Amino acid sequence: MNMQTRLYRELAAVNGSRGTTNGRVDLLVVAQMVEPGSRVLDVGCGDGELLKILTETKNVDGRGIEISREGVNFCVAKGLAVIQGDADTDLVDYPDDAFDYVILSQTLQATWQPRIVLEHMLRIGERAIVSFPNFGHWKIRLMLLLFGRMPRTANLPETWYNTQNIHFCTIRDFRDLCHELGIKIETAVALDAWGRKLRLNFPWWVWNLFGEQAVFRLSRRR
């Protein structure tokens, strides 16, 4: 099966009623938000899955930054333009307006300075796409309420003492930060536990309660 078919089949699965929890559903949602042929920087690109999807199905000029050496070497050996680097320290090297999209998928909560990272993303790129796990999801709220312990879920299985995720936020928190920084929210998508998109016309509080993860496309306010 070629990449294009696979993407669309997977996208169909995401959009359809059955949904899927296989793989990184948020990546496909992110991929949908990118215009074909654009310049993309994927911050925290992992094994390069998103870059590969974007290169092969959207013909983007893609670059990546990844913190783990294994991830980087794997990506480079696949022919992807990826460097070893850290979102917190290395975004500063990039010039203004170098990219159309700067993507941060499931990495924001692992940065030391999420706010500064976000500001850099919208300095380097005209648009930013951010996906993150929603700490306001009802299961997480319930775990803390009922058991009084730091929540652990299928998507966030680490214990509090060994997790990379040091800056969790809720969908509402993230929206507030965008407002505070004068960032325009172009689109936002919340995905439920099965990776299905929540209805657009639901109010924010529903998203914040039932969205397990969220994907935002942002731009600078003019």
Place this chain on the structure above:
Amino acid sequence: MAEANLISTPKEAPREADEPRDSLVVRFGADQPLKLDSGVELSPFQIAYKTYGRLNADRSNAVLICHALTGDQHVASVHPVTKKNGWWDTMVGPGKPIDTERYFVICSNVVSGCMGSSGPSSTDPKTGKPYGLDFPVITIRDMVRAQAMLVDHLGIDTLFAVAGGSMGGMQVLQWAASYPERVFCALPLACATRHSAQNIAFHEVGRQAVMADPEWRGGRYLTEGSNPRRGLAVARMGAHITYMSDAALHRKFGRKLQDRNNPTFSFDADFEVESYLRYQGSSFVERFDANSYLYLTRAMDYFDLAAEHGGVLANAFKGTQTRFCVVSFTSDWLFPTSESREIVHALNATSARVSFAEIVTDKGHDAFLLDEPELFAIVRGFLDGAAKARGLGVKE
């Protein structure tokens, strides 16, 4: 090895320099001088080179390999002097990461080398004797200018790739800076954009070892029938340590004794590591010219790409469309990862398309020449991606 084979004899060195064995030679006459950074023009001069594979119809599959300090054009074929396999035959050849069934590989001896490109052991046409120290001082940029003339001579406009490690990596960076439109992709491995004070210091020790040998005779040893073997061997021994790492030396030799059970309480090579270094030194002098060693180390010392561009490294790569693959090795203390990272930062600042990998190894600087499967995978993958973008298609 028969004495006649060695280039270290006063008779053989100029012969190998003027009429190299198993190599192609292009001679540039008085109408095509090499304009050097020192302001001098070198003319006439010649470049010895090897090619592997076939140039395709639209001349788009040429890969230039730049050799390191003591390398030469014999990258993937038997060396005419040592009879050993090519210095990078793990990387270059049929089916290898730099695949000669797919790419047309060119490797030339650098100017001021001693394997057939003009250098201090070449015959000075003015005197009919070897140049010695009358040969002009060469820079990395001069080497690259000469390579560009060779590439012109071969009728190639754009190189698909330029690749090399160490001093070869410096040439790769210089290529990308001097001729950005002629380099589709660049692989600078285990190198830096400038030689550090520590590296200059090591080179100076090597040069002083050569010059301290009375056989050096002020650089005129070839005309006077002598050879500074001891000095050059000591230089090589010192340099060789910098190409390895503490961990690799410990792994290979530790404190093991050489063919004996107890120390001899003398200055014999009691330890295996001593014996190994002595061997490295003595085998090196059989294939290398002492004056070339001085010139090449000098060229590396002078290299400072940022200084050429107003002190801002990023300016060297401004607007570049070249794809870069920068690789460093964790145990390389001669060209540590931090120096590769500087290249990457400069390239990022110009929004260049750059890949950068650091490979975990205890083999030190020499790792780029050795069997490092991860390096092979990275080079192969990077070139495959670039070939696709270049429209070179899949392997026939």
